[in-house]
Amino acid sequence: MKRLTQLLSKTLIVASSVAAAMTTMTAGADVLQDIQDRKEIRIAVPQDFPPFGSVGPDLKPQGIDVDMANYIADQLDVDLKIVPVTSANRIPYLQTKKVDLVISSLGKNPEREKAIDFTTPYAPFFLGVFGENSVDVTKMTDLAGKTVGVTRGSVEDLELEKYAPKSLNVRRFEDNNTTLTAYLTGQVKLIATGNLVATEIAKRQPQRAPETKFLLKDSPCYIGLAEGEAALQSKINGIISTALENGTLNDISMKWLKAPLPKGFGA
Amino acid sequence: MLYFGDLLPYSDVFFGGLITTVELTVLTTFLGIALGTLCAVLRQYGGATPRRIVASYVELIRNTPFIVQLFFIFFGLPAIGVMLTPWQASVIALTINLGAYSTEIIRAGLGSIPKGQVEAAKVLGMTFRQTLTRVIFVPAFEKIYPALTSQCIIVMLGSAVISQISVEELTYAANLVQSRNFRAFESYLVTALLYLGLAMMMRYVFKLIGKRLFSFRESS
Numbered sequence: 001m002k003r004l005t006q007l008l009s010k011t012l013i014v015a016s017s018v019a020a021a022m023t024t025m026t027a028g029a030d031v032l033q034d035i036q037d038r039k040e041i042r043i044a045v046p047q048d049f050p051p052f053g054s055v056g057p058d059l060k061p062q063g064i065d066v067d068m069a070n071y072i073a074d075q076l077d078v079d080l081k082i083v084p085v086t087s088a089n090r091i092p093y094l095q096t097k098k099v100d101l102v103i104s105s106l107g108k109n110p111e112r113e114k115a116i117d118f119t120t121p122y123a124p125f126f127l128g129v130f131g132e133n134s135v136d137v138t139k140m141t142d143l144a145g146k147t148v149g150v151t152r153g154s155v156e157d158l159e160l161e162k163y164a165p166k167s168l169n170v171r172r173f174e175d176n177n178t179t180l181t182a183y184l185t186g187q188v189k190l191i192a193t194g195n196l197v198a199t200e201i202a203k204r205q206p207q208r209a210p211e212t213k214f215l216l217k218d219s220p221c222y223i224g225l226a227e228g229e230a231a232l233q234s235k236i237n238g239i240i241s242t243a244l245e246n247g248t249l250n251d252i253s254m255k256w257l258k259a260p261l262p263k264g265f266g267a
Numbered sequence: 268m269l270y271f272g273d274l275l276p277y278s279d280v281f282f283g284g285l286i287t288t289v290e291l292t293v294l295t296t297f298l299g300i301a302l303g304t305l306c307a308v309l310r311q312y313g314g315a316t317p318r319r320i321v322a323s324y325v326e327l328i329r330n331t332p333f334i335v336q337l338f339f340i341f342f343g344l345p346a347i348g349v350m351l352t353p354w355q356a357s358v359i360a361l362t363i364n365l366g367a368y369s370t371e372i373i374r375a376g377l378g379s380i381p382k383g384q385v386e387a388a389k390v391l392g393m394t395f396r397q398t399l400t401r402v403i404f405v406p407a408f409e410k411i412y413p414a415l416t417s418q419c420i421i422v423m424l425g426s427a428v429i430s431q432i433s434v435e436e437l438t439y440a441a442n443l444v445q446s447r448n449f450r451a452f453e454s455y456l457v458t459a460l461l462y463l464g465l466a467m468m469m470r471y472v473f474k475l476i477g478k479r480l481f482s483f484r485e486s487s
Contacts, residue, residue, distance in 0.1 A: 149433075153446030171353070171433035172443065178431070185345040187353075 031100050031225070032232040040079040043069040044099040047084040051199065051256040052105040052123070052221070064123050064256045065103040068223075071248060072101070075239045091115060094226055101236070102224035117227050119236045121220035122249060124262050127156045130198045130210035131183075131190035137213040143168045149188035151179045156192040159216045184208060192216060195257060202258035212262055220265070241266075271453050277444045284440030285461055291436060292423040292469070295358060299365025299422065300373075300415070306366060307373035308399065321370065328367030334428050336360050341432045357429040365422045372414045376407035409481045416473040420466050427462075437461060 035041045045065040046053035056062035061082055073080035083099050090104045094116055107125065108118050129137065129148065137143060144165040150157045152172035160170055171188055173179040176197055183191045184205055191197075191210065202209035223240070225232055243249045244266050253261050274281070306324065309317040328336065341356040351359070380403050388398040408415070430439035441458035445451050 152442060157446070172439070173433055174431055181342050182433075185342045186350060187341065187345065 030231060031229045032235055035076065035078055035100055035232075038078070040081055041073050041076060041101065042081045042083055042099045043072070044083045044085040044090050044093050044102040044104055045069055046087065046090070046104045048086065049105055051196070053084075064221075064252055065105060067252050067255070068103050068122055069101075071243060071252075072103075072236065072239055075242075076235070091224065094224055097226065100225070100232070104224075105221045106224045107219045108222050112224075115227070116224045117229065117233055118222040118224055119233060120240050121222050121266055122240050122243070123221040124195055124253060124257070124265055125219050125221050126215045126262065127159065127192065127194050127217040128198075128215045128262070129190055129192050129213040130195075130201075131213055132208070133211050135189050135213070137190065139214050140164055142213075143190075145169075146190060147171060147188055149173060149179050149182045149191040151176050151193065154193075156194070156216055160192055163216075183210065195259065198259065199257045206258075209258060212259060215262060218262075269453060270450070271457070273448045273450045274444060274453055274457060277440075277447070277454075280440045280444055281437070281457065281461070284435060284437040285465075287434065287436040288423070288426060288465065291357060291361065291426055291429075291434075292419075292465075295361035295365055295422060295426075296419045298358070298362040299419070300369055302362060302366030303369025303373050306370040307377055310370060310374050311377045312395075324363075325367045325370050328364055329371070333360070333364055333425055334431065336364065337428060337432060353429070353432045353434045356432060357426070357434050360429070361422055361426060364425070365418065368418050368422075369415060372411050372418060373407070375414075376409075376411035377403060379410050380407055405481065405483065409477075409484070412473075412477050412481070416470060416477075419473070420469050423465060423469060424462060 045061055045063070047055055047061055049063075051063050053061055053063040053065040061084060066082065069080055069082060083093065085093050085099075085102070085104060087104070090102045090106065091112065093099045094102050102116075103122070105123070105125065106112070106118075112118075129143070131137065135146070137146065140163050143160075144167045147169040148160065148164075149171045150160060150173070152174065154176075157170070157172060160168065164170070171182065173182055176193065179191055179193060180197060180201055182188045183201060190213070195212070198210050198212070223236060225236070240249070244261075249265075250261050253259060306321045310321045310325075313321070337356065337360040340360050341351065341353065344351065384402060385398060388402045393401065426436060427438035430436060430442060433439070435443075437458055441454045444454045448454075
């Protein structure tokens with residue numbers, strides 16, 4: 001009986017001290033202050049998702065997210081510590097304070113918004129209609145009478161079916177690669193696909209680099225940070241809006257996505 | 268749970284696909300047999316060069332997969348400036364495919380005609396063309412008719428492959444419906460039954476045509 005009481009009280013002490021530690025962590029946390037005191041910012045980036053983050057030929061991480069992390073560290077005038085994460089564990093890393101920011105091609109959705117906060121967007125990620133410069137299309141209704149290649153059953157296929165004019169001739173192909181080939185060989189002059197696929201085309205055949213005609217579904221990438229870090233959030237938002245104004249974001253997009261930011265990005 | 272009701276809103280998609288498959292089959296059957304007949308005659312009675320050319324064509328087509336031939340025509344040829352619509356590419360691919368297989372089949376028929384019969388026609392003063400159309404073709408085709416029928420049905424079934432270059436035929440319809448309502452079992456079952464029906468109908472039509480073409484058998 002005595003031993004049981006002892007055990008119980010010990011557990012209680014441990015539990016209460018853990019609880020106390022957690023309170024100080026949440027209540028007294030000002031991640032921006034910590035970063036500046038530490039002179040180091042820890043940023044989670046992907047390493048398996050080019051062109052956002054992958055391992056370069058020099059075995060160092062490279063990509064949009066890495067460039068963005070470097071830029072932010074520069075602007076804050078602190079050292080950068082890159083923490084490679086996967087898409088499954090990038091939010092837990094943030095929640096457990098192992099990193100200060102997640103720059104990992106993170107899209108915004110209501111579930112995530114309950115768990116973490118987001119800055120303004122820093123990189124484009126969208127489904128759109130792309131095509132040769134010669135084709136004059138700027139909106140959905142312009143597609144009337146045109147031919148568009150698309151991968152069957154993809155989200156972009158369903159979007160076109162829902163919103164495109166009835167006279168649009170949709171040529172559906174088996175997979176992204178065949179859709180891409182149809183565009184590269186000139187069998188279709190327009191394709192509906194993701195901007196990463198368009199980047200892939202631009203890389204393979206720069207002379208046929210497709211132009212973004214309009215967006216079907218926009219889901220840009222945001223930087224994630226822990227909830228309630230208002231100071232850090234406004235600081236990063238400031239850095240992003242400067243980068244948008246001075247062309248840094250566009251340069252990063254040109255470098256990795258081979259395309260300028262879509263019109264009205266971040267607006 | 269199986270539920271075929273989900274296919275009903277797509278009945279016009281299936282119907283459109285069915286029509287396209289029938290159109291393609293009728294067109295390529297005619298063109299393919301015509302090509303096959305021409306090549307078979309060249310192979311059987313032509314000079315050394317035409318024979319060799321036909322032999323190479325037959326070997327090339329019979330020893331490469333149909334989908335590769337199709338992709339070559341649709342995706343490959345634009346590289347040398349030949350841009351074909353999916354429909355044109357399919358008709359050409361199916362025709363040269365049936366042409367190659369039917370060449371071999373028809374040639375066997377031509378080879379089965381006794382030499383004496385051809386010589387008799389010559390003695391009677393018939394030209395080569397007359398000999399072909401009046402003496403050789405009918406019995407030659409009669410011999411190989413079942414094999415030719417089967418080959419045409421195989422090509423009809425093989426036309427499923429052209430869904431890959433976005434021709435909206437029956438398999439394309441099945442794939443599309445399946446990608447919309449995820450009723451894979453139902454859409455492919457219905458499609459399989461439609462193909463079965465088509466094949467049986469083709470066999471029946473061929474039989475009717477055969478009865479007319481080879482009516483000399485019954486009268487003799």
